[in-house]
Amino acid sequence: xxxxxxxxxxxxxxxxxxxxxxxxxxxxxxxxxxxxxxxxxxxxxxxxxxxxxxxxxxxxxxxxxxxxxxxxxxxxxxxxxxxxxxxxxxxxxxxxxxxxxxxxxxxxxxxxxxxxxxxxxxxxxxxxxxxxxxxxxxxxxxxxxxxxxxxxxxxxxxxxxxxxxxxxxxxxxxxxxxxxxxxxxxxxxxxxxxxxxxxxxxxxxxxxxxxxxxxxxx
Amino acid sequence: xxxxxxxxxxxxxxxxxxxxxxxxxxxxxxxxxxxxxxxxxxxxxxxxxxxxxxxxxxxxxxxxxxxxxxxxxxxxxxxxxxxxxxxxxxxxxxxxxxxxxxxxxxxxxxxxxxxxxxxxxxxxxxxxxxxxxxxxxxxxxxxxxxxxxxxxxxxxxxxxxxxxxxxxxxxxxxxxxxxxxxxxxxxxxxxxxxxxxxxxxxxxxxxxxxxxxxxxxxxxxxxxxxxx
Numbered sequence: 001x002x003x004x005x006x007x008x009x010x011x012x013x014x015x016x017x018x019x020x021x022x023x024x025x026x027x028x029x030x031x032x033x034x035x036x037x038x039x040x041x042x043x044x045x046x047x048x049x050x051x052x053x054x055x056x057x058x059x060x061x062x063x064x065x066x067x068x069x070x071x072x073x074x075x076x077x078x079x080x081x082x083x084x085x086x087x088x089x090x091x092x093x094x095x096x097x098x099x100x101x102x103x104x105x106x107x108x109x110x111x112x113x114x115x116x117x118x119x120x121x122x123x124x125x126x127x128x129x130x131x132x133x134x135x136x137x138x139x140x141x142x143x144x145x146x147x148x149x150x151x152x153x154x155x156x157x158x159x160x161x162x163x164x165x166x167x168x169x170x171x172x173x174x175x176x177x178x179x180x181x182x183x184x185x186x187x188x189x190x191x192x193x194x195x196x197x198x199x200x201x202x203x204x205x206x207x208x209x210x211x212x213x214x215x216x217x218x
Numbered sequence: 219x220x221x222x223x224x225x226x227x228x229x230x231x232x233x234x235x236x237x238x239x240x241x242x243x244x245x246x247x248x249x250x251x252x253x254x255x256x257x258x259x260x261x262x263x264x265x266x267x268x269x270x271x272x273x274x275x276x277x278x279x280x281x282x283x284x285x286x287x288x289x290x291x292x293x294x295x296x297x298x299x300x301x302x303x304x305x306x307x308x309x310x311x312x313x314x315x316x317x318x319x320x321x322x323x324x325x326x327x328x329x330x331x332x333x334x335x336x337x338x339x340x341x342x343x344x345x346x347x348x349x350x351x352x353x354x355x356x357x358x359x360x361x362x363x364x365x366x367x368x369x370x371x372x373x374x375x376x377x378x379x380x381x382x383x384x385x386x387x388x389x390x391x392x393x394x395x396x397x398x399x400x401x402x403x404x405x406x407x408x409x410x411x412x413x414x415x416x417x418x419x420x421x422x423x424x425x426x427x428x429x430x431x432x433x434x435x436x437x438x439x440x441x442x443x444x445x446x
Contacts, residue, residue, distance in 0.1 A: 049321065050245040050391050066247055067392040073246035084390055086397040086425070087245075088329040091322030095341060119347075126306055127318050128298035129348065134322030137341040168345035168361075 003195025004147075004177040012037040013192070014103055014145055014175050018044055022100040023093075025049065025135055028072045031103035031145050045081075047099060049131040051090050054082030071131065091131070094138030102139035104132065106146045106174075108161045111208050113171040113183040115144065116163035129166075136167030148176035148205065155206045157181060157188075178202065182213075189213045222384040222434045223413065227257035230407045230433045234258065234372055237290075239267040241328065241368075241399040242280065243375035246272070249392035251409045253437045254374040255279045264288045269328070269370060271321065271395065273297035273305035284308055293368070295321035320348060323365055325398060331367035332401025332430070339364055373403035377426065380410040381417075384431030385424045393425065400430040407433045 005013065011033035018024055018034075020042040026034050035057065038044050046055040048070045055070060056077035064075035093099050106117040115136050119127045136142055146156055157174060174181040179202055180192040189211045190202060203210050224230040231254065234240070240258070244250030259282055266289045273294050274281030281304040283289055292314060297305050308314040319327070320342045330338055339362035343349045353364040375396040377386035386408055388396055400406040408426075413436050
């Protein structure tokens, strides 16, 4: 494959699909980059699981407030309209179906939307789940953002997850550096491709039967 | 006259017995009751069950408590951190029991305990290893996992301001687990930056009503800075 998207280009591609007025949670790691690419002309409210709606960008150096951090425990700022709340309310926003989108990283996503992103299952690995399972089962739409393949070239979009699951049939769309996949009840649809990747190559890499529904004008 | 104000963190925690279950507030450094954790370390109680979102960072605070061998079990959502080496070592050596709970389930179990709820069905973790062995139920076509409330003997939390009735206000994302932990423990101890006169706190701005709080300790900003 050639001409894969960079991490920032992937973040920009995800950001393009977040509509005006959306309430969004960006997971730790790669998805945090999406915040830097949200279109300035859309009002989008960022949720952070540690108790804040209306999260703003990182503060200027020297302006950090230790009481104002995001889920990755990095300093952030508040925007006009910010609200603070406790942890039970924060997760009620997820489970209660109030959050429009979450964007999560992943080890694997299966063709039916199962997500694995919290534990490799290795014997000596320290497990840590945080809010991933709550987001996976609670947000109205779960977007995954990940490289399509591992460093060894193995597809992370798979027929069935081999890592321990985070959630069952919860992912609706997967943004990768090679293509965007929509996971629907009747199969996996490729809705965007990047660079010069061919449909046959995507099928070969993923080992999945794919359907193609790419808008002509991109 | 009601006064929940206590002179020192040591005094506030003096009666914690061995084997106690203790909720400790904070998410990362925000809302972490640093002085209370240090007082717990000095107090000496052992065989503790600790509930916190994380499992200690670096070598101070909760990590020091773990390192001193005082904790039998930790209940948390995210133990693995770049600097969680003390937890990692004890866990790998089999010297510390871990109950890993999804963060929202942890929060709701604590809330349920404070609210007198006997248990609840949550969609979180259905079909995953963290639901293994738990009762599940299908309701209106959706699958749920049954979870029990998480009661505790003590809660150690950090708030911003308090009055002598124990009413608390918080600051920004330092609120996190504080309000629900205060409600779920038999004895909730809050460390605060400032004590206000009774009536001075805006009743509309009080987040934790004093009924949930037993003891309040003021920690001076200077002392807090030194501790960090």
